[in-house]
Amino acid sequence: MPWVREAVPDQSGRIALVTGASGGIGLETARVLASRGAHVILACRGAERAREALSGAGGSTEAVRLDLASLESVRGAAAEVRRRHGRLDLLINNAGVMFPPYRCTADGFEAHVGVNHLGHFALTGLLLDLLAGVPGSRVVTVASLAHRVGSGGFGAVRAQSAGGWRSVTAYGRSKLANLLFARALQRRLAAAGARTVSVAAHPGLSPTGLWHGELPAPLRPVVAAALRWPAQPVRAAALPSLRAATDPAVPGGAYLGPAGVFGSRGVPVPARSSRLSRDAAAQERLWELSEELTGVRYGFGPVPADGTASGVCPVTGARG
Numbered sequence: 211m212p213w214v215r216e217a218v219p220d221q222s223g224r225i226a227l228v229t230g231a232s233g234g235i236g237l238e239t240a241r242v243l244a245s246r247g248a249h250v251i252l253a254c255r256g257a258e259r260a261r262e263a264l265s266g267a268g269g270s271t272e273a274v275r276l277d278l279a280s281l282e283s284v285r286g287a288a289a290e291v292r293r294r295h296g297r298l299d300l301l302i303n304n305a306g307v308m309f310p311p312y313r314c315t316a317d318g319f320e321a322h323v324g325v326n327h328l329g330h331f332a333l334t335g336l337l338l339d340l341l342a343g344v345p346g347s348r349v350v351t352v353a354s355l356a357h358r359v360g361s362g363g364f365g366a367v368r369a370q371s372a373g374g375w376r377s378v379t380a381y382g383r384s385k386l387a388n389l390l391f392a393r394a395l396q397r398r399l400a401a402a403g404a405r406t407v408s409v410a411a412h413p414g415l416s417p418t419g420l421w422h423g424e425l426p427a428p429l430r431p432v433v434a435a436a437l438r439w440p441a442q443p444v445r446a447a448a449l450p451s452l453r454a455a456t457d458p459a460v461p462g463g464a465y466l467g468p469a470g471v472f473g474s475r476g477v478p479v480p481a482r483s484s485r486l487s488r489d490a491a492a493q494e495r496l497w498e499l500s501e502e503l504t505g506v507r508y509g510f511g512p513v514p515a516d517g518t519a520s521g522v523c524p525v526t527g528a529r530g
């Protein structure tokens with residue numbers, strides 16, 4: 211049976227936080243979760259966009275200000291969520307930027323990796339204890355087909371110069387980081403016996419603001435025409451995230467994406483990912499670097515590739 215929107219189970223009583231919920235796939239994800247009864251926190255960087263999103267989301271929603279390009283903002287958002295809520299069922303790391311001209315975040319990280327990965331790494335670490343004791347809780351991280359053009363080299367994250375920089379590989383690197391992070395997190399959660407699982411998803415291709423936001427106006431119709439065949443509407447593009455978040459049959463560590471040719475469109479199914487994204491050593495290197503760069507330490511020690519380490523869960527105190 212293909213997994214369609216109607217397959218999203220009842221979410222009554224659950225609290226979900228969706229980053230990048232001001233538009234595109236994030237807003238659609240938030241809308242569907244709210245329509246199924248979840249209370250949804252729309253994490254948005256701009257007040258105006260947040261207001262528009264709240265009015266379009268329906269159901270039970272609230273907004274929190276979050277700019278992933280600033281660790282101070284990430285800390286502020288996490289503190290605000292903690293002030294308002296004692297627990298979270300779903301954290302959906304969806305926000306993203308693609309192909310902005312070279313720039314750095316407030317903390318001096320290259321923007322793609324800074325926003326798409328490091329901001330989410332910090333946010334997840336600061337909120338994880340709200341999820342960890344909740345049965346069925348999940349962290350969903352949105353990656354991309356483009357992770358395949360990411361070759362690692364995360365040391366470049368700290369670079370302060372555009373010399374030798376290419377936007378396509380920088381975006382690919384950030385999406386590779388999303389997958390490496392999702393898997394490293396799952397290994398840690400499993401080893402610690404936490405109730406939360408970490409799952410990744412990618413939407414295929416969809417003609418959202420991601421493709422237009424930073425493009426010069428004359429290029430927008432060209433991109434729109436190029437996307438017409440391979441892309442799918444936002445409603446369909448949100449399904450991999452929705453399935454990753456709500457299908458009880460999806461296990462921790464899974465990666466979902468569209469079933470169609472090249473994975474650009476279709477119903478959500480288990481997706482393939484590059485060998486590098488599955489490399490436990492690369493996952494561990496990125497984890498250590500991310501803790502160092504963000505200053506957010508999860509409290510989990512390094513975990514062997516088979517995830518068999520046992521120990522005390524730093525967030526629940528449970529013994530793994």
Ligand SMILES: NC(=O)c1ccc[n+]([C@@H]2O[C@H](COP(=O)([O-])OP(=O)(O)OC[C@H]3O[C@@H](n4cnc5c(N)ncnc54)[C@H](OP(=O)(O)O)[C@@H]3O)[C@@H](O)[C@H]2O)c1
Pocket residue numbers: 229230231232233234235236254255256259276277278279304305306307308325352353354355412413414415416417418419420421423
């Ligand atoms: N569309 C595709 O074809 C495609 C393909 C593969 C993967 N993806 C992934 O899908 C996810 C959603 O993208 P989308 O297609 O829905 O794009 P979108 O319509 O451009 O939405 C991106 C969202 O991220 C938010 N955002 C950007 N920078 C932010 C920051 N510094 N702090 C907080 N939020 C920020 C945007 O907020 P503002 O409204 O303030 O700009 C917006 O809500 C991204 O992770 C993207 O990489 C998309």
